[in-house]
Structures are given as C-alpha cells and as structure tokens.
Amino acid sequence: MNFNLFDNPIMNAIGRIADFIILNVLWVICSIPIITIGASTTALYTVMLKIVKNEEGYIARDFFKAFRENFKQSTAIWLVFLLLGIILIVDYSALVLMPERVAGILRVLFLIMGVLLISGAVYAFALQARFVNTVKNTLKNAAILVFARLPFTVLIIVFTLVPVIATFLTVQTIVIGFSLWLFIGAALVAWLNSLLLRIIFRKLEEPQERSDEE
Numbered sequence: 504m505n506f507n508l509f510d511n512p513i514m515n516a517i518g519r520i521a522d523f524i525i526l527n528v529l530w531v532i533c534s535i536p537i538i539t540i541g542a543s544t545t546a547l548y549t550v551m552l553k554i555v556k557n558e559e560g561y562i563a564r565d566f567f568k569a570f571r572e573n574f575k576q577s578t579a580i581w582l583v584f585l586l587l588g589i590i591l592i593v594d595y596s597a598l599v600l601m602p603e604r605v606a607g608i609l610r611v612l613f614l615i616m617g618v619l620l621i622s623g624a625v626y627a628f629a630l631q632a633r634f635v636n637t638v639k640n641t642l643k644n645a646a647i648l649v650f651a652r653l654p655f656t657v658l659i660i661v662f663t664l665v666p667v668i669a670t671f672l673t674v675q676t677i678v679i680g681f682s683l684w685l686f687i688g689a690a691l692v693a694w695l696n697s698l699l700l701r702i703i704f705r706k707l708e709e710p711q712e713r714s715d716e717e
Contacts, residue, residue: 541581
C-alpha cells in the first residue's frame with residue numbers, strides 16, 4: 504500500500520497557508536515603495552486567480568514574473584486610482600467649511616463614491632492580472648463590472664473593507680490586525696475576492712473560448 508504523508512487534507516491546508524504567507528510577504532515588500540502598489544497587487548491577483556483555478560506553479564517565481572510584465576500598465580492604473588482617491592479625500596475634508604445639512608448629504612455621497620472606487624480598483628487590478636488589454640479599456644471594463652455585477656461587487660466590498668474596519672476598532676484589534684495584514688491578511692482578502700472574480704471571469708472567457716474553437 505502506498506502512503507504519502509503530504510497527500511492529506513491537513514498537510515494540503517498547511518501548504519496552502521504557507522503559500523498565502525509567502526504571497527502576502529511578497530506583496531507587502533513590493534508595495535513599500537508606494538508607487539509599486541499597483542504592480543504588486545496585480546501580481547498578487549495573478550497568482551491568486553491561478554490558485555483558485557488550481558493552476559498555480561511556483562508562487563514566488565510567478566509573482567515576480569507578473570510584477571515585471573504588468574509593471575507599466577499596473578502603475579498607470581494605480582496612479583489613476585490614487586489621484587481619484589486624493590481628490591475624494593480633499594473634497595471630503597473640505598466639507599467642514601459647508602453648512603452641516605449640505606455637508607451631511609455630500610459626506611454620504613463621497614463615502615459611497617469611495618466604496619465604489621475601492622471595488623473598481625479590485626476589478627481593475629484583477630482584470631489586468633487576467634486579461635491583455637489597454638489601460639483605458641481595463642479601467643472602462645472595471646467601471647462596467649462594478650455595476651453590471653452588483654451582487655458580486657457588494658461581496659467584494661464586504662470582503663475588502665470589513666477586515667480593514669475591524670482592524671481599527673480598538674487598540675487591541677489594531678495590534679492584532681496589523682500583524683495579520685503583514686503576514687497573511689492581504690492574501691486572504693485577495694483569495695476571497697478571487698473566488699468571486701473567477702466566477703465573473705469565467706463568463707467573460709466563455710465567448711472567447713467559443714470564438715477560438717470556431
């Protein structure tokens with residue numbers, strides 16, 4: 504009888520957790536220069552989308568390969584979202600100068616726009632990770648998906664923002680949360696999002712697959 508110590512659910516789970524930790528650490532290190540956050544996030548989703556399809560190879564090698572290949576376009580996408588985010592934050596901060604009633608309405612509006620911006624960024628980096636396209640078309644497709652796949656968008660917002668909000672609830676959660684973000688948090692969020700994104704992308708890939716067959 505053949506017996507493989509490593510071929511069992513527990514060892515597979517441990518191996519998967521190790522993959523997530525490696526991915527998370529790579530993402531954190533490669534995001535430190537700030538300007539590289541886009542390329543780093545695209546690389547994270549490139550590998551994670553392969554993981555949810557059971558197509559992963561060498562985690563670190565695939566990460567750095569995707570980082571290099573997508574650096575220019577991912578950086579351009581990141582700068583667009585960074586600029587839009589800065590504009591939102593500045594406008595939100597300026598609400599203190601406005602009448603409270605008007606400021607309250609605009610505050611809600613800006614928060615909604617911020618949430619949509621975050622979900623759009625997730626779609627954009629995942630699209631960049633999975634498909635070859637121009638920056639303009641990637642951003643356009645991301646904006647379309649935010650509203651065209653609204654139930655998925657809501658779940659992506661929950662998976663992405665709830666852990667961040669939970670991190671800042673108390674001093675204790677900040678300490679624990681930052682430790683988790685440094686070692687596995689971002690990878691777990693990307694994994695949850697990738698489970699949803701895989702469903703969305705499968706529908707987008709089916710027409711192309713039929714076209715290739717013809």
